[in-house]
Amino acid sequence: MRLPFLFVTKGWKTFHRLQQNHFLSPVPRLWSTDVRCGSTQQCKEDKVYYVTTPIFYVNASPHLGHLYSAVIADCSHRYKRLQGFNSRFATGTDEHGLKIQQAAEAAGKDPLTFCTDVSERFKHLFGSCNISHTDYIRTTEKRHRQAVEHFWTVLWNKGLIYKGSYEGFYSTQDESFLMPSQVGDALDSSGKEIKISLESGHKVEWMKEENYMFRLSAFRSQLLDWLKANPGAIQPERFHQAVLRWLQEDLPDLSVSRQRSRLQWGIPVPGDAEQTIYVWLDALVNYLTVAGYPDRHDQWWHAVHHIIGKDILKFHAIYWPAFLLGAGLPLPEVIHVHSHWTVGGKKMSKSLGNVIDPFEHSQMFTTDGMRYFLLRQGVPDSDCDYTENKVVKLLNAELADSLGGLLNRCTAPALNPAQVYPSFCSQFFPSELGGKAVMEDYHMLDAVKSLPAVVEKHYESMHVYKALEAITACIRQTNGFVQRHTPWKLDRRDDEDQRWLDTIICVSLECLRIYGTLLQPVVPEISNKLLTRLGVRPEERSWEALDFLPRFRGMDCPFEGRALGSDSGVLLSRLGSQNVDKEKTKKTKSVHSK
Structure with a gap:
């Protein structure tokens, strides 16, 4: 049987020697099971709250699911402010990666112009729907690039990133690696046999190249300990259980860069201009960027709540906590997961012509009407239908x-x-x-x-x-x-x-x-x-x-x-x-x- 992830590492023996000599210390316990004061009598010094949406990928215009994430976060932010909390609310756009590079080429625009045009659509939608974010982050900003470079350097200096060869299934559309169990057979529009992601339905390809690897496998036990000690860390419960099941399997090391010859649109690896940082490592650091990383994040980082769609659970509940543990940073207080919206019982898709324009519908039903419907009908642990x-x-x-x-x-x-x-x-x-x-x-x-x-x-x-x-x-x-x-x-x-x-x-x-x-x-x-x-x-x-x-x-x-x-x-x-x-x-x- 062919293994899904094969790597030939140049620094693997060195890593074990570092562990044996205690130069690479065990991952610290960076979560707490302490019960804090009740939210209405919370100690003044604890009345800080930081809520985030995912940053939205700018390869297409905003849809109903994007607005739903933003409205949930906005509701939480406003609620905490009513309770007297000093609350910060971040949203924004994810603007690097191969999909953006390809979409910009197809549109005949340079990538930054393309990203700015689409990012402005998100900003306009959120403004029209009364989304009261305190920070709108773009991954093309200088402050974010500096945060990503610092974060990468911390992981590198701790021996958690090494150069090796990667081989496995990869979905460009999902910007994701897949195990063989996550891949199935299908036919494309011309009847040709292809491999697809069983979760998203997107085409996958076998990829082999030399790049940088993150020692994800070293964090499996710590991630399990975290989730077992914090049963409310991922909500609702069904998603918490899903992550626990994933962690019962082997956790291969993760490729965290791409060859620059294939992917130019992204942040170069510090010290290696031939490699580009993997878009998900880049994107996830946005939450730290907004908090003021690397110098001024402490006030906010202990109180972070992520709101995400179920399709990006793996990135936020496995990769992100592992990155944070590796960097010696506290883990998120809670990862809140929501499900998706269907339209008339069918998944939204351009081919069916049933993609809901959230701006148009918020005008039809009023801003507050749209917000109310999404929050009244949206059930986090199951898909909801829109008509x-x-x-x-x-x-x-x-x-x-x-x-x-x-x-x-x-x-x-x-x-x-x-x-x-x-x-x-x-x-x-x-x-x-x-x-x-x-x-x-x-x-x-x-x-x-x-x-x-x-x-x-x-x-x-x-x-x-x-x-x-x-x-x-x-x-x-x-x-x-x-x-x-x-x-x-x-x-x-x-x-x-x-x-x-x-x-x-x-x-x-x-x-x-x-x-x-x-x-x-x-x-x-x-x-x-x-x-x-x-x-x-x-x-x-x-x-x-x-x-x-x-x-x-x-x-x-x-x-x-x-x-x-x-x-x-x-x-x-x-x-x-x-x-x-x-x-x-x-x-x-x-x-x-x-």
């Missing part, structure tokens, strides 16, 4: 009707002619069952009171859809509360009716305040509109301000008697096929006019 009909139904039901209808009803001049945050009367809604309140009303108060803790749990684990499920359930209960007591039927001329009406509206506005505050990471524009309408000031929108209905506990409420904000219209206009068709027509006209 325009699904988007319309979800946004109409949960944002336009349920949340928007509740706000409009409770702030309408017919029920609240004075346009103030009304007063709560404990006579009608006492702390124990009685007055005019019924058992369902007390259940609603309990649900809303416990909602921040439920949402916090799901935001922390990146299960945003579960947080939104909980919020939506509470919104339904509040709508039921208003519907049950029909405040529009009460006689405002009667003092008792007026005080009960005020209590109903006060409770409802307090519920809305909680929902608006909790939804800020998901739908920032809609939340701002809602909280502004309630008269909630910017400094009253943090996690600490989630003190629900204090008057129910006999405490003062800062909002009672305060004037409501101006009415700026509905939170989200109901969508219909006519809205979608109108946006499509506008898009078509725009394309034809160019």
Whole structure:
């Protein structure tokens, strides 16, 4: 049987001699199983958070999956800031490698111009979708090249990189090496037999050349120890288990350079102008570049959370931790993995013509509408399906009707002619069952009171859809509360009716305040509109301000008697096929006019 990775090394004996003489020290234990303070009472010195998306490959325009990664990271970043964290959020573009070199040649452009054009499309999409990144990194930047060169030199000086011969299956499109078990047979468009990656379906070729190897095999046991000691290091659990299974097999050393004659578009190996650094080693170091590596990364690096798609799990959960261990750096706190989007039950592809343009669809359904749909329907551990009909139904039901209808009803001049945050009367809604309140009303108060803790749990684990499920359930209960007591039927001329009406509206506005505050990471524009309408000031929108209905506990409420904000219209206009068709027509006209 032919082995997948064969190398003839010039420095292998030297490496073993270094180990025996203790010049190459054992890999330090650079992870911790300590339990930190709870996130809401976290020590001030620990209130630092660093979240990253993958940097996106610029061989093609952004698609729905790219936006999904960015929206998850943005939601997490905004949530941490609400909790008082000093949060950094990095995204950007990966601009080196053979695919870019080939795509630029096909487009008749020099590689940097080609990369800049596509990178700007990503930046424009993220700007239009309210992605609040604090750093947008490009791997063609000088600061990144310096970080990569330093990182390479550290690994080289530790004897973890050596020159040898590589032979094995390689996919140019995936920029990835494959084991024989990951390769299958197929026919190309002309009927010729080819080898393909069983995971991606892309063509693979047998490659043999002299280049530099990283001693990945030396880190198998340390990686296993890390994952066993940190069961939450890779989430969701199914991906954690997948990596553990991979590590049960042999872990061959990894080729980390290419001959310059074949790949010119990349960072040259320090001290060897004939070799180019492997694009994945180059790209992964971006996370350190943004953190300030090699001189100023300590503040951020202990708190890094990576958000990635499942297709790049191996690079982030095996290669990257091994590189970090080799360089003597701490491992990521958590690697959050998400699945992919299908369209109408089919994988997105250019040949099927079903690739979703995220910019176009965010215009059709609004920025917040698109963000809400992706986070409400996106389930990290399984693929999710996208259809325009699904988007319309979800946004109409949960944002336009349920949340928007509740706000409009409770702030309408017919029920609240004075346009103030009304007063709560404990006579009608006492702390124990009685007055005019019924058992369902007390259940609603309990649900809303416990909602921040439920949402916090799901935001922390990146299960945003579960947080939104909980919020939506509470919104339904509040709508039921208003519907049950029909405040529009009460006689405002009667003092008792007026005080009960005020209590109903006060409770409802307090519920809305909680929902608006909790939804800020998901739908920032809609939340701002809602909280502004309630008269909630910017400094009253943090996690600490989630003190629900204090008057129910006999405490003062800062909002009672305060004037409501101006009415700026509905939170989200109901969508219909006519809205979608109108946006499509506008898009078509725009394309034809160019």
